Amino acid sequence: MLHYAFMQHAFLAGTLVAIMSGAIGVFVIARNLSFIAHTFSHIGFSGAAFSVLAGWNPIGGLLLFSIASAFAIGGFGVKLFRREVTISVVLSLFLGLGLLFLSMSAKKATAMTALLFGSVVGISRDNVIEIVCLSAAVLVVFAFFYKPLKFDSFDPAGAQAARLPVRLLSIGFLLLLAVAVSEAILIVGALLVFTLLTAPAAAARHMTHSVARMMLWSAAFGVLGVWGGLVLSYYTNAPVSFYITALETLFYFAALSWGRLRERRSPEPAASRA
Amino acid sequence: MNPLAVISPAPASPRAERATETATAAALIAQHIDVHLGGRSILNDVSFHVDSGEFLGILGPNGAGKTTLFRVLLQLIKPQSGSIAFPRPVEAGHTAIGYVPQARQIDPELPLHAWDFVALGLPHAIRPWLNRRDRASVQAALDLAGAAQLARKSIGRLSGGEKQRVFLAQALVRNPHLLLLDEPTSNLDPGAQEEMAAVIDRVRRERNIAVLLISHDVNLVNRYADRILYLTPRHYAVGTVDEVMQTSVLQRLYGSSVDVLRVEGKLLVTISSDPVPAICRH
Numbered sequence: 001m002l003h004y005a006f007m008q009h010a011f012l013a014g015t016l017v018a019i020m021s022g023a024i025g026v027f028v029i030a031r032n033l034s035f036i037a038h039t040f041s042h043i044g045f046s047g048a049a050f051s052v053l054a055g056w057n058p059i060g061g062l063l064l065f066s067i068a069s070a071f072a073i074g075g076f077g078v079k080l081f082r083r084e085v086t087i088s089v090v091l092s093l094f095l096g097l098g099l100l101f102l103s104m105s106a107k108k109a110t111a112m113t114a115l116l117f118g119s120v121v122g123i124s125r126d127n128v129i130e131i132v133c134l135s136a137a138v139l140v141v142f143a144f145f146y147k148p149l150k151f152d153s154f155d156p157a158g159a160q161a162a163r164l165p166v167r168l169l170s171i172g173f174l175l176l177l178a179v180a181v182s183e184a185i186l187i188v189g190a191l192l193v194f195t196l197l198t199a200p201a202a203a204a205r206h207m208t209h210s211v212a213r214m215m216l217w218s219a220a221f222g223v224l225g226v227w228g229g230l231v232l233s234y235y236t237n238a239p240v241s242f243y244i245t246a247l248e249t250l251f252y253f254a255a256l257s258w259g260r261l262r263e264r265r266s267p268e269p270a271a272s273r274a
Numbered sequence: 275m276n277p278l279a280v281i282s283p284a285p286a287s288p289r290a291e292r293a294t295e296t297a298t299a300a301a302l303i304a305q306h307i308d309v310h311l312g313g314r315s316i317l318n319d320v321s322f323h324v325d326s327g328e329f330l331g332i333l334g335p336n337g338a339g340k341t342t343l344f345r346v347l348l349q350l351i352k353p354q355s356g357s358i359a360f361p362r363p364v365e366a367g368h369t370a371i372g373y374v375p376q377a378r379q380i381d382p383e384l385p386l387h388a389w390d391f392v393a394l395g396l397p398h399a400i401r402p403w404l405n406r407r408d409r410a411s412v413q414a415a416l417d418l419a420g421a422a423q424l425a426r427k428s429i430g431r432l433s434g435g436e437k438q439r440v441f442l443a444q445a446l447v448r449n450p451h452l453l454l455l456d457e458p459t460s461n462l463d464p465g466a467q468e469e470m471a472a473v474i475d476r477v478r479r480e481r482n483i484a485v486l487l488i489s490h491d492v493n494l495v496n497r498y499a500d501r502i503l504y505l506t507p508r509h510y511a512v513g514t515v516d517e518v519m520q521t522s523v524l525q526r527l528y529g530s531s532v533d534v535l536r537v538e539g540k541l542l543v544t545i546s547s548d549p550v551p552a553i554c555r556h
Contacts, residue, residue: 146402151394154386158444161373162395163348209387209428 001234009123010230010240016135017183018196018222023142023215024180025201025222027173030153034198035087036073036174040181042091043069045190046098047182048115053105058115059130062185065094066178074171098190118189118241120230131183138179145172150211187226188241195241196222199248206259221251300361301326301452301484302347307356309342315508316342317353322503322512326362326451327482329475331495331515334505340488341376343505344454347486348373362451369397372450374441376457376488382430388440389425392416395444411447418480419443420473435466439473446477453478455487459494467491471498492519492541519543 001007028037047065048058073081080086098115102108114122123131142149152159152169160166184193200221204214229243302324309317316339324330332340345351347358348371360370393404393412404412416422421439424432429440438458445453455474459467475498478485486503489495495502496515503512504519506527511518518524519541524532531546 143402144400147398147400154384155378155380155391155394155444157375157378158395158441161348161375161445162369162448163350163371205383205385209385210390211386214385 001231005125006121006123007230007234009125009128010120011227013123013128013131014120014187014226014230015223016131017187018200018226019219020135020138021180021184021196022200022204022219022222023139024176025197025199026204026211026214026218027149027153028177028197029201029205031078031173032082033078033173033177034194035084036078036081037177037181037193037197039081039087039091039094040066040069040178041185041190041193042094042098044178044182044185045115046094046101048185048190049098049101049105049111052107052111052115053101057130059127059134059182059186062182063179066182067175070174070178071171074167074174078170078174114189115185116189116191117239118185118187118192120187120226120240121233123186127186131186134179134183138176141172142176145169149173154211188244192241192245195225195245195248199245199252200225203248203252203255206255221248221255225251299326300324301328302486303359303361304347305357305359307343307346307358308354309339309346309351310354311342311351317346317505318508318510320356320505320510324452324484324486326484327478328501329478329485329487329499331499331502332486332488332505333490333492333495333502334510335507338505338507340505341456344373344456344486344488347371347452347454360452364451367397368449368451370450371452371454372445372448372483373454374438374445374456374458376460378437378441380430380437384428384430386429387426388421388429388432388443389416391429391440392421392443392447395447397448411449412443415443415447416440418446418477420469433466435462435470438462438466438470442470442473442477446481449481450483452484452486455485457488457490459489459491467494474498492543496541515541 002011028034044062044066047061047063049061050065051058051061054061081090102112105111148159148164149169151162152164152166156166181193181197184196188195201214201218203221204217207217208214225244225247228247229240232238232243233240300323304323305321307317307320320343322330332343334340342351346353364370389412392415393408396404396408396412398408413422416425419439419442421436421443424436424440429437432440442455442458458474459470462470471494474485474487477483487495487499496519499515501512501514502518504510504524504527509527511523511527519534521532521534524534524543528545533544533546535542535544
């Protein structure tokens with residue numbers, strides 16, 4: 001399996017994106033940005049569709065559209081975009097735009113499926129290099145802002161009270177998220193970004209009480225899902241994205257059950273503290 | 275200068291003696307603060323000072339500008355005029371102000387231990403890991419706030435009083451010279467209120483931190499505060515509890531008929547906002 005170049009590329013790119021998305025995902029959930037991430041993915045989709053039309057590298061359009069929208073969302077304030085109605089309007093608009101761009105291009109059908117549902121086995125050597133550079137850049141910036149970002153994400157009122165630059169942090173995180181979403185689209189597709197961005201992190205929340213360990217668990221769930229998906233897909237011929245989604249869902253419910261079980265066994269029942 | 279201000283220059287009280295003994299400097303000097311928000315005057319020529327280790331209780335009806343005053347001190351709002359000075363120099367590892375805001379929503383499912391929640395507040399800016407000194411100061415802050423036994427519990431599952439102590443510890447971990455507490459005792463039962471006030475009192479004595487505490491409970495403030503700042507929408511008074519909590523002073527502040535009753539050492543304030551006299555909700 002691993003002697004094929006396309007599988008090597010898929011494993012390398014998938015692993016990196018899973019690690020980065022897993023780490024970022026913990027903060028996406030803490031900051032209540034799951035659906036903004038989903039909006040980004042639709043905006044990214046239309047960006048990638050535009051690239052196909054213009055004959056660019058898809059990652060160019062993805063980054064252009066999603067980073068521009070990160071600034072727009074940051075500028076208007078995240079609160080507006082957390083509203084269901086805003087999300088539904090913006091999301092539909094960009095999905096429609098993507099459809100328009102693709103319908104105008106010659107390579108409509110293949111590009112559509114690849115962008116919506118991912119094409120991890122179609123990743124070229126150049127794509128892998130791009131993904132390595134982008135993921136490394138995201139993780140370095142993320143490490144630099146980790147401390148204040150953690151404060152602002154897990155205790156926004158406290159961060160404001162401690163006079164952290166909360167607006168700057170908010171926009172900075174949206175930019176990181178825009179890049180992370182763009183990369184995740186290349187692996188699992190625009191419609192399934194939740195699979196890498198929120199599902200592993202949601203599972204990780206039930207495993208531990210420390211943010212650092214949550215990020216490790218989340219990255220591990222992401223990587224295991226991607227690896228499992230690639231292997232299963234290789235032997236069964238069903239789509240990779242399906243298997244990744246199925247595995248992440250399995251991890252989530254397993255973690256949920258484990259968390260419940262542990263809570264029930266904990267020596268301190270919640271009722272005694274009421 | 276506001277003609278209604280009751281300024282207490284240096285009252286001959288045991289507190290004043292203590293202050294000179296420990297050679298404490300002023301922690302905060304606010305002079306002639308004017309704030310207008312949305313065309314409405316919120317603070318009108320407010321001047322006061324707080325010494326290191328002093329406990330200043332802030333009382334007053336809703337909408338009198340108590341929280342606005344805190345936001346001015348935090349430099350989140352720029353006053354139209356007036357000046358604020360923090361004369362104590364801020365050494366490395368210290369911060370000028372620690373603030374415990376009034377409203378703080380904590381998701382009950384938040385998977386974070388109280389210890390980690392306090393560590394969020396550590397004053398270093400970037401370093402992503404904790405060193406031994408950081409750990410020691412988190413532990414010291416938890417001990418000081420009386421929250422050491424809560425360290426390994428989920429923050430979302432704590433009771434109201436326990437949460438407040440953890441919030442206090444998070445502000446203390448920054449080693450502030452001045453602590454701003456916005457109604458830390460509201461929504462607590464009387465026992466927890468008393469406990470919280472006692473913890474705050476111990477904190478300021480042990481760390482020589484100046485405390486500004488907003489409360490609606492006259493008697494709680496009466497028991498612990500060295501002085502009080504009484505704000506009403508247009509006027510204010512500052513002084514010891516005995517100086518301010520007098521019928522004549524409050525009548526001037528409210529501009530209506532106010533009675534201050536003392537029943538077995540407890541204060542009871544009634545305002546006759548015509549026509550029916552009612553117990554003041556503050």
